[in-house]
Amino acid sequence: AEIKGITTSILATVNESSAGLGPAEDLEGNIVLGSKGELMKKLDMVKCPTIIAEGKVYLPSVSDSLNQNTFVVRAQKGLDNAVVARALYDSARELGFPVILMDDFMPQREGAMKQNTFQVAEKIIQTAEKLKKAELASEKVLVVAELAKLVSEDAGGVTFMSNRLHDVVRGVGMMPGTSAILSVLVTKDYCKHWKIPLFEKEDCEMAGNIIELAITKIASNIDEAYNVYRQLGSDCMHIDS
Numbered sequence: 001a002e003i004k005g006i007t008t009s010i011l012a013t014v015n016e017s018s019a020g021l022g023p024a025e026d027l028e029g030n031i032v033l034g035s036k037g038e039l040m041k042k043l044d045m046v047k048c049p050t051i052i053a054e055g056k057v058y059l060p061s062v063s064d065s066l067n068q069n070t071f072v073v074r075a076q077k078g079l080d081n082a083v084v085a086r087a088l089y090d091s092a093r094e095l096g097f098p099v100i101l102m103d104d105f106m107p108q109r110e111g112a113m114k115q116n117t118f119q120v121a122e123k124i125i126q127t128a129e130k131l132k133k134a135e136l137a138s139e140k141v142l143v144v145a146e147l148a149k150l151v152s153e154d155a156g157g158v159t160f161m162s163n164r165l166h167d168v169v170r171g172v173g174m175m176p177g178t179s180a181i182l183s184v185l186v187t188k189d190y191c192k193h194w195k196i197p198l199f200e201k202e203d204c205e206m207a208g209n210i211i212e213l214a215i216t217k218i219a220s221n222i223d224e225a226y227n228v229y230r231q232l233g234s235d236c237m238h239i240d241s
Helices: 034-042 082-094 112-133 137-154 163-169 188-194 201-220 222-232
Strands: 050-057 070-074 099-102 179-185
Touching: 050 082, 050 201, 070 082, 070 201, 082 099, 082 179, 082 201, 082 222, 112 137, 112 163, 179 201, 201 222
Parallel strands: 050 179, 070 099
Antiparallel strands: 070 179
16 A cells, blocks of 8 residues: 555454454464465565554553543564654654553563463362362352353463463564554543443544554654664564464
8 A cells, every 4th residue: 555655565464263262363463474474475564664553452550540541652662663663652742642652561571471371270270179079059150150250351361372472472463673553542431431442433543643644754764663673573483373
């Protein structure tokens, strides 16, 4: 596509599994694997400075101090592409939208997903052991309810990505040196009212305006953006996910 006269590749990822189960998100963000990886190569997107556009998110540690929904740009200092992050942040500010830049929120933590998976499995095992010992129907119902909660809620936090892949790209699926994420932080009141954040037409229009302007800024600093990749970029194609 041509955006503001700049040749741009656009790729939408839909996470799904053949069995209809999930979440399974080993192709999240700009991860270069499988058929998606082959398509990214054809579109010359593997090393290209990349904007990862997400929807709305509630992060209690940050959201609870907000009085309005706010755009957030995330890129880990010394790991992700600061040129892309700065372009998004500056664009949002120029357009008059509330925005936060978070550059110390997504470090690599090797072994974190493996450890989290172990902890969730231990909880499930311990709860299943309680079911083995339960005698009364009321006891069994409560234990099964606990199991259902573990499987439907906690397990999703570890099934969504392979352990070794998570070591590289973290939970958001960012190839080192390539990208920054644009999303919207919602307030505590918003989350309390709507339960599940909804990305509406107005949000799309605002995000689109930010991205269009950011693309021009990235293009103006394309050599610097590629230099960041050359310094920090790594490859996950060798990872068996």
